[in-house]
């Protein structure tokens with residue numbers, strides 16, 4: 123299952139609550155350029171809340187995904203979680219109001235607190251923003267707390283014997 127694309131028209135005045143599951147197949151595709159893999163299927167559940175604010179949509183998402191990273195030391199899988207917790211102010215792409223807002227940024231304090239983005243043709247592509255949010259949550263250097271194969275100390279050991287040994291030989295010659 124892919125994450126829904128909603129039309130602005132589908133959001134009632136009272137707002138819309140949705141629960142969606144993060145299927146392993148979706149996650150695998152979203153992270154195809156990384157070593158992150160879903161740990162379960164579904165990998166997690168997201169609670170979505172969409173509210174209309176004039177022509178804009180306030181997009182709230184709360185949830186997490188169970189995943190495995192690749193440990194940078196031993197290259198073995200490492201269990202982890204990616205949180206998807208964000209609130210966005212989505213504005214219709216190219217609207218004149220969007221630009222007017224920016225010049226009066228100090229007036230609209232509550233709206234300014236939210237990250238902004240735009241949506242096109244009235245379509246709210248839930249998967250797009252969920253993916254963006256999950257991607258920024260991926261740790262740059264995931265590693266086990268007590269990794270049994272510390273690659274770095276091995277590398278240091280090799281380094282301390284080979285290049286310095288060579289230098290020693292040169293020194294002795296002089």
Ligand SMILES: [Zn+2]
Nearest residue numbers: 193196266269
């Ligand atoms: Zn490790």
